[in-house]
Amino acid sequence: MPHRRHVAIVDDEASVRESLALLLSTAQIESRTFASAEDYLASVPLDESSCVILDNQLPGLSGIGLLKRIAAAADCDTAVILISGHGDVPTAVSAMKCGAFHFVEKPLDPEALLLTVEEALGRTEQVRDRQTQVQEFRGRRALLTQREHEVFELLVQGLPTKLIARQLGITPRTTEHHRAAVMHKMQARTISHLVRMALSFDPPAGET
Template structure:
């Protein structure tokens, strides 16, 4: 069974049950919620998951749910949207909000399974990168303002003498700050430090 969950959000009980049966029959771990607000009120703590949501629901519709999930979980919880009222403006709006697929009802079971499996496969490769990026961000937050200045200069490829001139400090002081940055960032080489800088700049 996949380590990632599938969360189904649909106000139609028959559709929820059918999707639960489909997902569990395919060996996926799945839970269902009555609408967007119900989902947020009982938000699971899973690190990664695929969310399968309807658009038109009471209390909180799919558009509102997608936007909130982007803020709460981001790319760790990719969203697939289902709707029986598809139109081009709605599809564009949902894709801009961050959904990875947009499926019209009624749909073939394999169509929805392929979409969910695609999300879960992407998560398998994405998760290590997300964790590395978050670890880098945590380490960055421990740097003092001066250390952060040195970090930024180093990942731009600036030499110690250049950094010293820019910051109006001695080259020896730059060396001391550089050693502290390497230690706090847990970087064993300058190239490793640069990779960390690229990782957070791409986030």
């Protein structure tokens, strides 16, 4: 299921929320606005947003606080853009340490912010595409039989058919047969394609 380009704006100033939402809408980016970190946490699952524009100075939980929560969530690919006062170097440093996508100083440059949001969305999309792909590869691998799986593992190690046959104690002919089945089931065009798929499994070993 593809995610939508979904941006959350968290700022306690209504005018800032509204103007940013309008700005994003001119780039066909949907957004939802929240007046506080708590509001955001209460209404959005941590891994749902593609991008969060986050003011650091919030009543209650601070921007950095929310950033840490988002970054700590498992499998979370949300890109956080943190906004803070001019020259607030310590905040900038800790934002980047906590894994923010970008740090933006006030007063905002709207065009630059828009570009940053696009970049953030692009990155999230890429990450999510790759994840989708990995899911797909895993689904395909699950279709392999026990023997085909053994042949697959040896194939991606770069062994030729004869060596695989010897190692598995089967005839080269049977091996050829299994090999064709693996390539077919994994929808691999070449051996190197098959290797790339194998490498995208993370972790590569110890998983069926």
